[in-house]
Amino acid sequence: MEAINEVHVSEPGLVVVDVAATDDETAVAFHTALAAPWATTSVEHTTRDPGQPGVRLRCYLDLRQPLNAPAQAPILR
Template sequence: MQIDEQRIAEPGLVVLDITAADEDTLYAVMDGLQQQWATSGITPVRRLPGEPGVRARVYADVHRPGPVE
């Protein structure tokens, strides 16, 4: 999957490709990231045929905090 250059056009913007053993773990990581920083939230889960685990891509702005509760 190609990274959209606009998503990382300035310092502090990152693209995180996450691989986990299962969907529950993947969702927990994405939720933790969105609590810490402004992110693209819970994104679709992908499975690659013949490869173990599940994957997701998250975009984050590490200069902006996540939602305040």
């Protein structure tokens, strides 16, 4: 993964999420769960590190912009 750019975390509520998963479907499902309650960047593809198992995905969240009322937000465990 590339280094985190300061602009992505320049204010409280901005989050960089790096996901490591077994496969593309799992990584994208996790991103979809994050995108339900919060504003996120879109994800077009996952990446693979040569010689390493699984896939990686990076997205950016803005927790200051909830898309659903807090009572409706899913609980991730």
